[in-house]
Amino acid sequence: MADFFKKIGKSISDTSKNVKESVADSREKSALRRQIAAANNKIEQIKISIGDIIYGAYTKDDEPEDCVELCKQIDELLQNVEKYKEQILAIDGIKKCPNCGLEINVDSVFCSHCGAKQIKDEDTQNDSNDGDGYVDVGN
Numbered sequence: 001m002a003d004f005f006k007k008i009g010k011s012i013s014d015t016s017k018n019v020k021e022s023v024a025d026s027r028e029k030s031a032l033r034r035q036i037a038a039a040n041n042k043i044e045q046i047k048i049s050i051g052d053i054i055y056g057a058y059t060k061d062d063e064p065e066d067c068v069e070l071c072k073q074i075d076e077l078l079q080n081v082e083k084y085k086e087q088i089l090a091i092d093g094i095k096k097c098p099n100c101g102l103e104i105n106v107d108s109v110f111c112s113h114c115g116a117k118q119i120k121d122e123d124t125q126n127d128s129n130d131g132d133g134y135v136d137v138g139n
């Protein structure tokens with residue numbers, strides 16, 4: 001019987017913890033989505049600049065200015081967008097398989113689509129749950 005109440009208490013505290021986490025998560029996700037929108041806006045602006053340069057050269061019957069730097073800026077922004085998208089997926093516990101690019105669980109040892117072995121990030125050394133699980137029970 002005591003066990004029963006212990007279980008109920010545990011599941012209640014687990015639930016409230018999850019709710020708190022998901023609020024922080026959704027806040028982080030909307031911040032990332034704003035960054036994606038900002039990057040996409042910037043890309044559109046750069047494309048307009050490139051268009052102006054090309055059309056300006058056409059009307060003056062001239063060689064267009066080199067647009068490589070502007071194109072590189074777009075590449076960089078697109079890479080950032082991909083990173084933001086990956087961060088959003090990571091919040092939901094999903095990552096992309098580096099081999100096939102399909103979405104899998106972050107904890108997967110093997111890809112469920114192509115079977116590729118997943119390499120774990122080495123920078124998560126101190127996430128061992130033995131003993132230090134009570135750290136976040138603050139005031």
Ligand SMILES: [Zn+2]
Nearest residue numbers: 097100111114
């Ligand atoms: Zn795969």
